[in-house]
Amino acid sequence: MKLSKQSIQVETGKRLKSAGVLLVAGLLSVSLIGCSKAIKYGDAAEVETTTTSFGSTDLQQIAAKMVDSVLTFPPIVEITSKRRPVMFVDTIKNKTSEHIDTESITDTISSRLLRSGKFRFVDMTKVAALKKQLDYQNDSGMVNQNTATKMGQQIGAEYMMYGNLSSIVKRNSSRKDVYYKFTLKLIHLQSGIVEWSDEKEIRKSKEKSLFGL
Amino acid sequence: MNIVKLSALLSGVVLLAGCATSGMEATGKTEGDPAYAKHLVIHNEPLANVITITDMRSRFKGGLLEVNIELSNLSSSDKSIQYRFSWYDGDNFEVEQGSRSWIPVVLHGKSSVNMQAVAPNSSVTTYKVNVREL
Numbered sequence: 001m002k003l004s005k006q007s008i009q010v011e012t013g014k015r016l017k018s019a020g021v022l023l024v025a026g027l028l029s030v031s032l033i034g035c036s037k038a039i040k041y042g043d044a045a046e047v048e049t050t051t052t053s054f055g056s057t058d059l060q061q062i063a064a065k066m067v068d069s070v071l072t073f074p075p076i077v078e079i080t081s082k083r084r085p086v087m088f089v090d091t092i093k094n095k096t097s098e099h100i101d102t103e104s105i106t107d108t109i110s111s112r113l114l115r116s117g118k119f120r121f122v123d124m125t126k127v128a129a130l131k132k133q134l135d136y137q138n139d140s141g142m143v144n145q146n147t148a149t150k151m152g153q154q155i156g157a158e159y160m161m162y163g164n165l166s167s168i169v170k171r172n173s174s175r176k177d178v179y180y181k182f183t184l185k186l187i188h189l190q191s192g193i194v195e196w197s198d199e200k201e202i203r204k205s206k207e208k209s210l211f212g213l
Numbered sequence: 214m215n216i217v218k219l220s221a222l223l224s225g226v227v228l229l230a231g232c233a234t235s236g237m238e239a240t241g242k243t244e245g246d247p248a249y250a251k252h253l254v255i256h257n258e259p260l261a262n263v264i265t266i267t268d269m270r271s272r273f274k275g276g277l278l279e280v281n282i283e284l285s286n287l288s289s290s291d292k293s294i295q296y297r298f299s300w301y302d303g304d305n306f307e308v309e310q311g312s313r314s315w316i317p318v319v320l321h322g323k324s325s326v327n328m329q330a331v332a333p334n335s336s337v338t339t340y341k342v343n344v345r346e347l
Contacts, residue, residue, distance in 0.1 A: 045314035047295055047347070060314035068331040077275035115309065116277070116334050 052178045052204045054100045054167075062182045062200045063108040069198040070186065071116055076196055080118040087159035087186070088122045096167035096180070106161070109184070122157050130154075159195065160187050177205045239266050239282065240341045260346050263288040267325060271340070278332035280340050285325040292320045293347040298330040301339040309333040317347065 048055045070076055079085060089110050092102035113119045137148040163184035170177045179201065186196040237260065268283035278300075286292050295315040300308040312333060320326050328342065 045297065045311060047315045047317050057314065057317065061316055064313065064316070064330070068329065071277055071331050072274050072279055081275055112312070112333065118275070 049204075052176055052206045054096070054098055054180065058180060058202050058204075059105055059108065061202060062105055063112065065200040066109050066182075066184050066198060067112040067116070070113065070184075070196055071118060073196050073198075076186075079195075084118060084120050085158045086120045086122060086155050087161055088124050088157040090124075090160050090162035092162070092184075093164040095164050097169065098167070100165060102165060105165070105182070110161070120155075122155070158189060160189055161185070162187070174208045175205060177203070179203050237261055237264070237266070237345075238341065238343050239269060240339070257346075264292060264294065264320065264344065264346075266344070274331070276335040278337045278340065280330050280332075280342070282328045282342055283325050284320060284328060284344065286320040286322060289322040291322055294318055294320055294344055295347055296328050296342055296344045298328075299341045299343075300332050300337040301341070302336045303338045305339065308337050315345075 044056070045060070048057045071080075089106045092106055094100050094102050110121055114121055134149060134151055137143045138145075138151055161184065163182065165180065165182045167181070168179045180203075182200045182202075184198060185194050187194050237257065263286060265285055265287060266282055267285045268281075270281045272279055280298065284294070284296075295317050297315045298313050299310075300313075302308050313330070316328075318326055318328070330340075330342075332340070
């Protein structure tokens with residue numbers, strides 16, 4: 001078969017085009033492989049300084065300071081030496097400009113206080129679920145009443161823990177400075193007396209690097 | 214200075230800045246223990262030359278071991294360090310393993326700082342503190 005000069009040029013062009021597509025695809029796949037990031041586990045206890053925003057190290061520092069403080073405050077030491085008072089945790093008001101899960105901070109603090117063996121807690125976030133289960137056991141007719149948990153036997157909390165987290169952010173062209181202040185208080189419900197209070201301050205700053213990166 | 218020398222100098226600075234150093238480790242038993250002893254294990258000589266543990270005290274408060282360790286900076290420049298406590302019971306088992314995180318602290322030149330911590334529960338009899346440079 002005799003091919004014209006024009007058809008040979010078209011054929012060569014198609015081959016070159018497909019080779020080009022293959023080359024681009026190859027380069028793309030190589031670059032994608034090159035860009036893939038290795039996933040690894042890190043130490044949750046390490047100091048984290050990715051940004052100046054509220055981070056895990058701030059949470060851990062706050063929890064450690066607050067727990068140590070409440071456990072060694074003389075009047076609290078005296079109270080907890082004879083019994084394990086019951087307390088509940090109210091919300092921690094987030095007064096910063098960031099979105100911070102303050103419940104996570106109080107979860108850590110209450111877990112450590114509970115595990116110290118000095119305090120007991122009632123969980124106000126689970127009241128509805130408890131009521132539902134007690135209603136089922138007592139009113140549904142499904143549960144043997146000899147084994148049902150009786151209503152009205154729960155222990156009332158004696159203390160309430162509450163507090164707030166605030167921040168002051170300052171910045172200029174080369175530096176950003178963030179100051180956090182976490183305040184936690186323990187109030188005696190019956191008398192309304194604040195039995196304990198403490199603060200934890202954290203300062204974080206970020207300087208712009210030499211090349212402004 | 215030509216470009217080769219400058220880039221060699223810069224990479225040297227970057228390498229030095231990027232070098233994470235290990236630290237020193239101190240362990241102590243409680244004062245109530247007749248075998249009370251305190252010692253310091255230094256893993257890092259350059260760090261130990263400028264930062265040193267000058268005092269270690271412990272006491273029981275409300276049945277919980279409370280520790281105070283004084284760390285001094287012998288150099289005139291500020292040092293950014295981290296410390297972490299770990300706690301052990303009478304059988305030398307670690308208590309509440311991993312519950313304590315590294316705490317960053319700035320140690321100003323020719324000054325000292327107290328690192329305080331309270332044991333997580335009353336089973337703790339011994340503690341350990343690790344200090345390292347940031």
